[in-house]
Amino acid sequence: MSRRGKLVRPGLLLVLLCLTGGIVLAQSTPAIVRWHIGGGGGTAIGGTASISGALGQAVAGLSSGGNITLQAGFWTGRRQAKIYLPLVLRDYISYFEGPCEQEDNDRSSQANGPLYSGRYYCGYPNDWYDWFYVYLRTTGRITVSVTNYTGAGGQLLLFSQLGELLKRDYQGANDYDLYLEHTVSTGGIYYITVYTERNFNTTPYTLRVTYP
Ligand SMILES: [Ca+2]
Ligand SMILES: [Ca+2]
Incomplete structure (x- = not known):
């Protein structure tokens, strides 16, 4: 019998300690090495725990059944696609x-x-100012019409992006329509204002703008 037979080599001892530690950890402490929260961003909180999700990152990976394959996320092992x-x-x-x-x-x-050209929008003469804007890619004529307008002391105004007044229409007596048109020499943003001085109400008016 030899005492050397009872010695444990240092390398083997290290492996045994690691295994033992792993067993203890597995028995007593839940361990999540890697995770991903699917769906949108934000933080879910319950009690003292909180988990943050990655914005815009869906659950990654492939799911398939029969001839159907669903793919979500950015890191799915597919070949790279250039966009x-x-x-x-x-x-x-x-x-x-x-x-x-x-x-x-x-x-x-x-x-x-920006408003679509030619689309009918509704607004309410329920306060002093209603601001809108359009974006022109090029030069051209802007027309703005407001119909079924039931405020009082109304004005329709067109401004440049820098705030310069380009055109204005005043509401007349027994007048329920406002209209202006103006040719602009540059593209860009143009502001439209429906101004109501009094007789505020919630009867909708119709706003329509056309431009190139
Ligand atoms: Ca309004
Ligand atoms: Ca307003």
């Missing part, structure tokens, strides 16, 4: 869908727009 966002988005404009004004729209920085 050219600057080309896709170069002429993209996110137009104001309406159908009615969205208050507060009481100053240029709150203006609803």
